[in-house]
Amino acid sequence: xxxxxxxxxxxxxxxxxxxxxxxxxxxxxxxxxxxxxxxxxxxxxxxxxxxxxxxxxxxxxxxxxxxxxxxxxxxxxxxxxxxxxxxxxxxxxxxxxxxxxxxxxxxxxxxxxxxxxxxxxxxxxxxxxxxxxxxxxxxxxxxxxxxxxxxxxxxxxxxxxxxxxxxxxxxxxxxxxxxxxxxxxxxxxxxxxxxxxxxxxxxxxxxxxxxxxxxxxxxxxxxxxxxxxxxxxxxxxxxxxxxxxxxxxxxxxxxxxxxxxxxxxxxxxxxxxxxxxxxxxxxxxxxxxxxxxxxxxxxxxxxxxxxxxxxxxxxxxxxxxxxxxxxxxxxxxxxxxxxxx
Numbered sequence: 001x002x003x004x005x006x007x008x009x010x011x012x013x014x015x016x017x018x019x020x021x022x023x024x025x026x027x028x029x030x031x032x033x034x035x036x037x038x039x040x041x042x043x044x045x046x047x048x049x050x051x052x053x054x055x056x057x058x059x060x061x062x063x064x065x066x067x068x069x070x071x072x073x074x075x076x077x078x079x080x081x082x083x084x085x086x087x088x089x090x091x092x093x094x095x096x097x098x099x100x101x102x103x104x105x106x107x108x109x110x111x112x113x114x115x116x117x118x119x120x121x122x123x124x125x126x127x128x129x130x131x132x133x134x135x136x137x138x139x140x141x142x143x144x145x146x147x148x149x150x151x152x153x154x155x156x157x158x159x160x161x162x163x164x165x166x167x168x169x170x171x172x173x174x175x176x177x178x179x180x181x182x183x184x185x186x187x188x189x190x191x192x193x194x195x196x197x198x199x200x201x202x203x204x205x206x207x208x209x210x211x212x213x214x215x216x217x218x219x220x221x222x223x224x225x226x227x228x229x230x231x232x233x234x235x236x237x238x239x240x241x242x243x244x245x246x247x248x249x250x251x252x253x254x255x256x257x258x259x260x261x262x263x264x265x266x267x268x269x270x271x272x273x274x275x276x277x278x279x280x281x282x283x284x285x286x287x288x289x290x291x292x293x294x295x296x297x298x299x300x301x302x303x304x305x306x307x308x309x310x311x312x313x314x315x316x317x318x319x320x321x322x323x324x325x326x327x328x329x330x331x332x333x334x335x336x337x338x339x340x341x
Contacts (some may be wrong), residue, residue: 007197015306021287022286023077024298025087029101032297036280037111037296040076040267040325041272044125044214050130051284057123060203063089064096066117067128084220103213107269107280108160109322115159129148135216138209140253143202146184152197155209160216160323167223169314172238173247174218207253211244215263217324222275229275234295235314239322240265240305263326270311271313272319281319 023042025035041047059065069090076086095101098115099110115135122128136169137158144151163175182205185191190199219231244251245261269284281296283303294303313320 006013009055022293022295022323023086024286024300026293028088028091028298030104031087031091032280033107033110035087035106035297036269036282036295036332037107037114038073038077038090039282039284039322040269041070043267043287044078044327045212045287045326046134047131048078048129050134058095059123061096064093065121066090066093066097066114066236067122069093070114070118080217080241082152093098094212099100104277106222107271108112108162111323128161132159134212134214136212137161137215140207140209140255142205142207145193145196147198148193150193152194152199158215160218162218162220163248164220165232165234168234170234170236172217172219172236172242172271175236176248176251180208180248201244203260206251207220208248208251208256209331210256210258211261211263211328215326215328217326219225220333221271221320221322231271231273231275231278231320232319233313235312236321237309237312238265238321240308242326251288260328263328265308265324266327268311268321269323269325271322279319283311 025031025038034118051067051074054067054071055073056062056065056068059068069092073087073090079086091101092111092143094114097113099105099113101174115132118131121127122131133318137156137160138158141156143150143153160178161177161179163172165175179312182203185204191202191204192198192201193202213254221231223232241262241264243262266285270281270283272279274283281294284295285291286293292305292308293300293308294301311319311321
């Protein structure tokens with residue numbers, strides 16, 4: 001791709017040495033997906049602070065332990081003099097856990113797999129739960145029988161909000177509104193009603209019980225049709241700050257008791273190319289300066305919110321936003337960092 005060639009021709013300007021606090025990561029056997037997620041984890045400083053509190057006991061086959069290797073690579077990314085390839089051991093730990101080097105991966109699937117491995121491989125279960133709670137979206141699923149009007153409810157949680165997107169112009173607010181709308185389940189989608197003792201047409205809906213400190217949003221741009229997967233490059237706008245009390249006010253359960261509904265964007269995972277062959281990069285907001293940076297494997301350079309907006313998609317787009325990471329708190333609050341409670 002021409003734009004990528006252009007940036008790499010000026011590597012000395014885009015490396016971490018030019019911008020204190022940001023580290024480029026070499027691409028090893030198609031590792032752009034993991035490289036990009038590492039940049040978002042690094043920008044999510046709350047995760048690093050939890051891992052820093054973890055004193056791992058003696059671990060058998062520590063090279064396969066994902067949380068241990070993630071702790072080391074995030075620490076190396078903060079250092080002024082890291083090893084030549086600070087993330088290579090982390091890549092091999094993922095490879096040992098079936099996230100294979102040399103393969104194309106879906107960023108949201110790898111993100112969820114890493115969180116799952118952190119939860120199961122950390123010997124300090126209290127800190128493992130802290131990490132899970134950092135991203136945990138608690139929801140109430142309601143299923144109402146359309147024959148007898150009985151209601152079944154189930155409380156569960158998500159670690160990433162999977163949003164269906166339209167094939168033409170859409171927005172984050174529109175995607176969220178659609179996600180929380182009631183759906184009618186008929187025909188083969190009918191659900192079993194204990195009251196009627198048979199499958200009946202139903203209405204299904206989701207309500208928010210709690211929102212996390214870090215809200216991960218997955219824009220589902222890949223569509224399966226007749227055995228083929230294609231990518232939607234349609235335009236999807238998203239704000240730098242969002243107030244959920246105004247955006248999805250009907251989505252809150254009566255048991256929702258949080259007071260802070262405002263979130264600020266701090267990382268964007270970008271996908272360029274096609275469903276079968278693509279490349280991942282990231283926009284991340286630096287913790288101290290709150291400036292935006294663009295990370296493409298080895299190459300990192302300072303950018304702007306206007307540049308981030310180019311990842312909305314549509315015509316003349318070099319890449320489209322695929323995952324969004326929002327931190328609870330207004331932009332003004334985020335500029336004075338404190339660990340989310």
